[in-house]
Amino acid sequence: MTQGETANMPPSTRTLLAIAFAISSGSNQLGTCVAFNTHYNDNSRVHNNRRLQLHAQLKLNFDNSNSDPSLPPPSVLCIGEALFDSLPTGIYLGGAPTNVAVHLASLFASSSQSTDPTVAVAACLGKDQLGKDAHRRLSTKGVRVDYIQFHHEWETGMSTAIIDEDGDATYEFNTPAAWDGLSLEERLSGLMQHRKVQPSTQVFVMGTIAGRLKNDQGATSFATLKTIRNKAPEGSVVLDVNLRSPWYTPESVLELAKGTRDETSNFSEEGRPKELALLKLNEEELCILEQWCGLKDTSSGDNYGGDALRGSVLRERMELLSKALNTKRVCVTRGKDGAALFCKGISGDAEFYENLGYNFTVNNDSDTVGAGDAFLAALVASLFIQGDSSEIALERACALGGYVAGCRGATPEHRDAPENLKSVFSLKPR
Numbered sequence: 369m370t371q372g373e374t375a376n377m378p379p380s381t382r383t384l385l386a387i388a389f390a391i392s393s394g395s396n397q398l399g400t401c402v403a404f405n406t407h408y409n410d411n412s413r414v415h416n417n418r419r420l421q422l423h424a425q426l427k428l429n430f431d432n433s434n435s436d437p438s439l440p441p442p443s444v445l446c447i448g449e450a451l452f453d454s455l456p457t458g459i460y461l462g463g464a465p466t467n468v469a470v471h472l473a474s475l476f477a478s479s480s481q482s483t484d485p486t487v488a489v490a491a492c493l494g495k496d497q498l499g500k501d502a503h504r505r506l507s508t509k510g511v512r513v514d515y516i517q518f519h520h521e522w523e524t525g526m527s528t529a530i531i532d533e534d535g536d537a538t539y540e541f542n543t544p545a546a547w548d549g550l551s552l553e554e555r556l557s558g559l560m561q562h563r564k565v566q567p568s569t570q571v572f573v574m575g576t577i578a579g580r581l582k583n584d585q586g587a588t589s590f591a592t593l594k595t596i597r598n599k600a601p602e603g604s605v606v607l608d609v610n611l612r613s614p615w616y617t618p619e620s621v622l623e624l625a626k627g628t629r630d631e632t633s634n635f636s637e638e639g640r641p642k643e644l645a646l647l648k649l650n651e652e653e654l655c656i657l658e659q660w661c662g663l664k665d666t667s668s669g670d671n672y673g674g675d676a677l678r679g680s681v682l683r684e685r686m687e688l689l690s691k692a693l694n695t696k697r698v699c700v701t702r703g704k705d706g707a708a709l710f711c712k713g714i715s716g717d718a719e720f721y722e723n724l725g726y727n728f729t730v731n732n733d734s735d736t737v738g739a740g741d742a743f744l745a746a747l748v749a750s751l752f753i754q755g756d757s758s759e760i761a762l763e764r765a766c767a768l769g770g771y772v773a774g775c776r777g778a779t780p781e782h783r784d785a786p787e788n789l790k791s792v793f794s795l796k797p798r
Contacts, residue, residue: 437555444487444570444571448577450547451541453527456531460737465489468748469511470509471768475746475793476749477510488511493546493547496523498526547578548580548589550588552588571604571748575609594623597624603696608649650700654685663689686720687710699747705724707769708721747761747764749795767789782794
């Protein structure tokens with residue numbers, strides 16, 4: 369197809385054609401696609417013919433029996449959205465939990481552990497070509513897909529990312545999309561058993577975006593997230609705060625963070641909301657959640673007489689937030705300035721570490737999309753699977769996040785990282 373033939377197509381159709389072109393290439397990561405900056409004429413015969421041909425090519429049949437009951441539970445389950453990101457440089461498989469899972473799979477593949485840990489994604493895709501392609505790509509990347517669901521009506525999610533001059537992105541989503549319809553299937557529910565069942569899932573990673581619709585328009589993802597948050601074993605849930613306006617409310621985010629009383633629990637702590645293992649958020653989200661929790665405004669540092677994002681000031685802020693939000697650990701990312709990790713102590717002595725991050729250059733070929741997801745993947749793998757110290761885990765996370773921030777797309781190959789970074793984030797004894 370020539371650029372002349374696409375000159376009168378609307379953005380949605382141009383995106384669809386770009387996706388089809390990328391899928392046909394067969395690469396593991398959707399690559400650069402042709403951009404068409406044109407206007408739409410609805411009377412275009414070429415447009416109508418091409419659209420019909422394309423939709424005919426996208427028809428397929430699905431076998432929804434993805435589950436293999438003989439497989440052991442995954443070491444880590446990432447729950448939430450799986451969608452395609454339309455970036456200026458191309459179309460990429462994404463969604464925060466999906467990106468985390470892909471990075472975890474890469475980290476596990478290079479792990480030196482005697483028993484290989486595994487990661488699975490629990491997400492809902494559409495019964496369309498994009499859903500089929502997402503399923504294939506995840507499997508190719510080493511991510512288990514036996515908890516993937518297919519929605520009977522809604523299409524696979526798409527987001528359009530707008531990148532600013534600093535490489536940061538804002539997003540627009542198609543709504544509703546298949547990822548809004550994740551349900552609590554029996555096999556998924558079965559993972560939330562006490563750790564007396566061995567082997568068991570050690571970590572449940574979820575974000576706040578998948579709950580964007582709550583119960584509106586028939587969405588079920590928020591209810592699924594909430595149930596997993598409340599019923600998963602104590603200290604096994606990692607919550608990644610991603611505030612994408614207008615797709616959140618203070619009530620829904622705080623409900624996932626704090627948890628709610630579980631009257632059906634069989635544990636000795638019956639009725640008490642279970643503590644999060646980790647809450648991750650960035651510096652802007654820290655200020656917002658502090659306000660929601662009624663904590664003092666520390667965004668300028670004036671209330672503490674110092675830099676609000678460093679040292680003892682930041683430590684106090686994170687400690688207060690950990691108490692307000694029922695979490696053992698709080699991690700605050702600061703972009704190019706690295707990150708900080710706070711952890712409650714067993715006997716009252718808390719841990720606090722800062723890492724100034726790794727330098728990266730934002731240029732025309734890079735963006736920061738997925739850097740936070742890569743950071744979280746390394747932090748989870750190092751802290752909860754490898755059992756590293758908080759200080760080492762934070763260093764690994766900053767190294768992988770810094771590498772991804774300097775690349776194009778959210779899930780670049782780990783093997784292509786500079787050796788000085790790869791030697792830090794790889795899961796090998798130190």
